[in-house]
Amino acid sequence: MATYALDDFGGRFLTAGPLEVEGKIRPGISAYVEWFLPTARRELSVLFVHGGGGQGSEFLRTPDGRPGWAHAFLRAGYPVYILDRPGHGRCAWNDHALGPALPIADYDFLYARFVEPERHGLWVEAAKHDKWPQDRLAGDRFMASQGPMATTLSESQRHVEAIADELFEITGPTIIISHSAGGPCGWALAAKGGDNVAAIVAVEPQGYPGMVHAQGTFEDGLCAAPLSGSADPFARPIAIVTGEATWMRDTNTRAAQYIRERGFTFEHIMLEQHGISGNGHMLISESNSESIADLLISWLAKNLDLQSGDLRTRRQQAEPRTRYNDPKHAGGAIRPELS
Template identity: 40%
Template sequence: MSGEIRERSRRGGFWIPGQKVTGEAGTLLRGSMWVEWESPVDPLADPVVFVHGGGGQGTDWLMTPDGRPGWAAEFVAAGHPVYVVDRPGHGRSRSHPDLDGPLTGSMPLEAVARVFASSVGQGDEAARDGIRDLVLHQLGASAGPRHRDLAEGNRRDADRLVELLEMIGPAIIVSHSLGALGSWVAASRRPRLVSALVAVEPPGPPFSTIPGVGRLDSGLAAIDPADVDTTVDDAWARSLSGVPIVVVTAPESPFRDGASRLAGYLVALGLDAEEQALEQHGLQGNGHGLILESNSSSTAAVVLEWIATRRGHASL
């Protein structure tokens, strides 16, 4: 019909309320998590839960610093319903130290430039065009504080992610950077609700120390057999035995070595895990912020192809 608008996707949002606690003025909710979703009208592939990293927020998946659509849009176009979370204490999932415990300071622009060097852009040409400052300021404006207690923050992430998985059914978890820590725990608690795990530039290996962040005694290192589904072997190393896992690494990332060693650790445990290094796909120059960089469509395609291969979805 002339003038008819065809609906291609639907979208919305909701809260995972969190834990009830008693405050001076009454009952409060601690560790709430905002979830923004979009789905094709006729989904053709597994739902995907996007978990941002460090001091970031869900917008990391929705857009890039130069204003293009982010990975979430790429996955919707490939037929996946997507659920983009703001981890408790980040983005719209607001936090207050009186309720949630001490917070770190926000990431200064100098630190943003070091961690996301490839994302910010290097060289005189980028600086002359103003691209470097534009991207740097976009990244810096989106960065916020983190829980000072890294392990406690990861536990809250895992609690809320488990609740989300129980609402939406089996899904693929795609995490970036520190977002992987709570994702490992959530998946180990509900392995039957996780179709696959994609860890983009995750911290690791377990029990290492990241300067300015802390010791990695949470995430993989904190998976307790008591938390694991009792229908699965109670050894945490086997809790993810039926879940395909990929660790995506970038050649220019300062965290490349740790992420690669983590992939090796997972393989050594006998898990169905592998590393996908971007340079193996002809992608050079990417750094830790590979989901945000100028070739983000190409980096997303690497993950979509891996999912299509492992999950049997047709590439669209």
């Protein structure tokens, strides 16, 4: 049974400050970031950014109870930060700050695209899908994780840009790993974070230049609205990751061409070319998710030249990376077990 030591775990709400609405002071745009800090760790962290109506918990555990990607990256020595984007997960939807939200998607819509696309055949590659977990409750748990989302892509982008500065103060130098509709948010965050963002791994990212979507048109490259940050989000090593059985293959191929033309380090990782087959859009939750995480960790090691010597054992941490005083955890180390 694999274990690793943590110096700290916790979380914090991020906020752009209060708003005055109809004579009352109310919370403004807010988000939540959770962190896990391994004792022997790299200087560079990993920031997970979820998609659509999802939440950060998707990176902690799969719907059938296996360790999620966060655990694989912790074993590799990365401090892990998991973002609940504004209005998602631990950060409830606040229409005063975020505007209206779309209704939560129903079983018919999401099952045909995420859980059992092979049964519905909405796209040609769907027939190859065979990696959804066999646990009979996995689909229900996935549906339970889904919540509201902004009515427009530009609003989703504006929301993450509002909390970006405070987020990067916490993560420090980091690697963004985004999924789906978190892809455009990841590019927007990188434009704000600049040199704080060492690399981006965009997993099945939404959008390509000019793509017309129900929530808006991609009018600014891989984003729907002009970036509020001044840095070039593509001026760093980038990978796009695409499953064999997803509807995103054409979308991701067009996005990949856009990034390649910018001349930076880039790879479009088509999973079947690495012996990983049958994955749909929600590959972070599927039965071979750990193999995909291992592939991404290897890609980062190669493209960022990360060596085992980058690991550090740190016992004294500044806030928010506070140590626990619980006598059960002498020395500040906490050992979770991975089942």
